[in-house]
Amino acid sequence: MITTDLFAASQPARRDEPLCDGAVVLRGFALADEAPLLQAIEAIATQAPFRHLVTPGGLRMSVAMTNAGSLGWVSDRRGYRYEAFDPDSGKPWPPMPEVFQRLATAAASCAGFAGFVPDACLINRYEPGTRLSLHQDRDERDFSQPIVSVSLGIPAVFLFGGPRRADPVRRVPLAHGDVVVWGDPARLHHHGVLALKPNHHAVLGDARINLTFRRAD
DNA sequence: CAGTATCG
DNA sequence: CAAG
Numbered sequence: 001m002i003t004t005d006l007f008a009a010s011q012p013a014r015r016d017e018p019l020c021d022g023a024v025v026l027r028g029f030a031l032a033d034e035a036p037l038l039q040a041i042e043a044i045a046t047q048a049p050f051r052h053l054v055t056p057g058g059l060r061m062s063v064a065m066t067n068a069g070s071l072g073w074v075s076d077r078r079g080y081r082y083e084a085f086d087p088d089s090g091k092p093w094p095p096m097p098e099v100f101q102r103l104a105t106a107a108a109s110c111a112g113f114a115g116f117v118p119d120a121c122l123i124n125r126y127e128p129g130t131r132l133s134l135h136q137d138r139d140e141r142d143f144s145q146p147i148v149s150v151s152l153g154i155p156a157v158f159l160f161g162g163p164r165r166a167d168p169v170r171r172v173p174l175a176h177g178d179v180v181v182w183g184d185p186a187r188l189h190h191h192g193v194l195a196l197k198p199n200h201h202a203v204l205g206d207a208r209i210n211l212t213f214r215r216a217d
Numbered sequence: 218c219a220g221t222a223t224c225g
Numbered sequence: 226c227a228a229g
Contacts (some may be wrong), residue, residue, distance in 0.1 A: 057221045075219070135219045165218080192219080
């Protein structure tokens, strides 16, 4: 009893915010790994530069993307899919940094998804005005595996809806270091990001970087 | 429809 | 006219 109280008092205050059954926001979860995370992102962007993909409808996405891991998410006129090779360079995507994998596995575990080992990390770069309309992540093989989303840089408003597009949508402000995890009952829920407001972050400048971890294969 | 344009 |  006393040991429990002492333990609780010695831990940083964790304010986990459940969004619904199967989805939770872990406030500040990535802050401890901020420096190595940013260094790894910079190295990845050097090998596989951010680029604007085109939707199957032929429209340019406002968010700039790259990938790390054995598979990377891509979109073009042929559709959405995962590819082992960067279409721009013909080379494999940069490998998943150890700090990425460790963070994703730990966050998933905290959210109740033990044994999550991502093989793909989609890296999205937002600038003021960038948005991502409501969609589902449904290009992966195993929907029993969760999605882990890490926010870095300037804040954004995350949209989290339900399994049907017309379902009510919650607005969730996300700050530097916040992590969202959604899985099993909420794995196919719609989600998106409102257009970013003009803002500045001391380290990342006028940008938000989002890491989205998936088990694609 | 991982999009925009148009409207109240 | 910006936000939704």
